[in-house]
Amino acid sequence: MKKFGFLLFLFVIMVAFPKGADASSYSAKIYLDGNELSLSSNVKVENISGTVMVPIRVISENLGYSVGWNKSTQTVTVKEGGKTVEMVIGNKYAMINGQRTEMTKAPILRGGTTIVPIRFVSEQMGLNVKWDNQKKAVYLITPTTGGGEDDKLSTVNGISFSDNRLMVAVSGNVKPKVTKLSSPDRIVIDVENAKFSESFSSNNSINANLNGELIVTGYPDVKKVRYSLYNSNPSTVRIVIDLNYAKNYTLQGTESGSSLFIVDLNTSTEPGPDPGTGGKKLVVIDAGHGAHDPGAIGVTQKKEKDFTLALALKVGKLLEKEQNIDVVLTRSNDTFLELKDRVKIANDLKADAFVSIHANSGPSAATGTETYYRREASKSLANVLHKHIIGATGLKDRGVKNGNFHVIRETNMPAVLLEVGFLSNTNDESKLFNTTFQNAVAESIVVGLKEYLKVK
Ligand SMILES: [Zn+2]
Incomplete structure (x- = not known):
């Protein structure tokens, strides 16, 4: 990492980021490629509701990225190589080379110190990031390119189970060997020439002997x-x-080249129709965030991932009652899927519609419901759903908007992303976690989908 313009931004930091320590924070350690970074004595690394946050000076002084601060727009700019990350205090959307991207937590300004999510910034700059909660340590790893026996291995990046399907996120070419065994009944999946990825432990529990298990309930x-x-x-x-x-x-x-393989137990002994066949429409409902990614944190510390899951489960339950619609949830418990895997589920299933559920975050006065689409083909789905959802939320109508979100950009079918309300607003937050409100919104999504898909 080059120390580009070090003196210049040291000056910027001294002006823009005066010293300030917080009593409630604790100091964690940061390792870059195995070497502990020597942090300034007043620098605290803290875990704020699941997001590891560091003062911006760590990004400049320790990682050597170029950092700028615009006081009037409250914008931090981090540059390295050809990459520019712009973050605004209190706004959980960053601009990456001009593209709007969601962070798990917005940067904070506290006592004159700007505090940013280190995972987000580091990953944008191409580093792999691991958080060891027991050791309170952040590991930043520069990916190796070529060479080394290990690099020829494929990786298993995450394992999750939902909708009676085992989903395994992988990198590299994998050919899983699946065997059915009895006494006791089990299905064994071997992935040869593969190892667990560096980031596996951030999604799944695994011990030092590289053993772990996934608690599966409700199946x-x-x-x-x-x-x-x-x-x-x-x-x-x-x-x-x-x-x-x-x-x-x-x-x-x-x-x-597939990044996800699925072992699907949704098969009866007499093969039934595949989802979405037999004239039925297939809808994929995507609960945003999950597991180590809490999404936005509300004014009373409630997590976006819990709201999105609760609403997705309600929509799923209602759609299951529909004769002419099949529904698949990308997740139905507190697991994490990469954005590309959420897209892959919908694209592989050739879904007729994709609905990603989120909640917003912004200044405390910001309130209301907005619906995003990206591609022209999704606009009419967005309009129909928004009309019904607004009626159900009773919140300020912020309109139907075009937004560059991965899941609605990369999907092949009409796809929308709902920002149902603002977790950063006291009134919105209490509504978002109110069961009656959730039921009404779930109902409105189903009514909207039926109108759009023209099903009875
Ligand atoms: Zn979100």
């Missing part, structure tokens, strides 16, 4: 899912679905 077929680095030569990741009884499965997403 009668499944006892639990466990995984391990089963073999070292060849390096093999083994995932086992422990079943309550023998069960058939289908394997999806094994084409080369």
